[in-house]
Amino acid sequence: MTPSGYRSKDEEEIWRAKDPLLRLQKWLLKKQWWSEEEEATQQENLRREVLETLKRAEKRSSPPLESLISDVYADITPALQRQFDQLKRHIRRYPEAYPRGVKSLDLDVGTDTDPQGEA
Structure with a gap:
């Protein structure tokens, strides 16, 4: 190039x-x-x-979604956990934008509203 x-x-x-x-x-x-x-x-x-x-x-199968955090941080802060929960909600809301088989979305995620007002 x-x-x-x-x-x-x-x-x-x-x-x-x-x-x-x-x-x-x-x-x-x-x-x-x-x-x-x-x-x-x-x-x-x-x-x-x-x-x-x-x-x-x-x-190969994709690594679990949690590896985004667990492979980087030893301890997950509450703020980081909230961001991760927001990511999972976003992936659930727009599954067509993500590869099939994204693991770990079956984990329980609260339905609080994120900063943009999305559930």
Whole structure:
């Protein structure tokens, strides 16, 4: 992807010349420690590996919704619990906007009104 929408061609070329990865690649090619063929093969292997990993990841079930909090905070504050309850209510209210199988929405959530006046 190029920043052509918000950068001039000249500015883009200046920064491209400073790109450390491109500079390393050119240096390796010049030293004949790397070749265009090796680069193409490596790019294809990495592309294939990423796609295979993505397929495996998509087959896995989603983690529980609580992991948004439990994986980050040791203790859940009352304010954080309220925000989490609001999130669950929002997901229940607009299920079409979220992936199927969002776990943990069966937990009991109070019906207090959130700050925007939604139940």
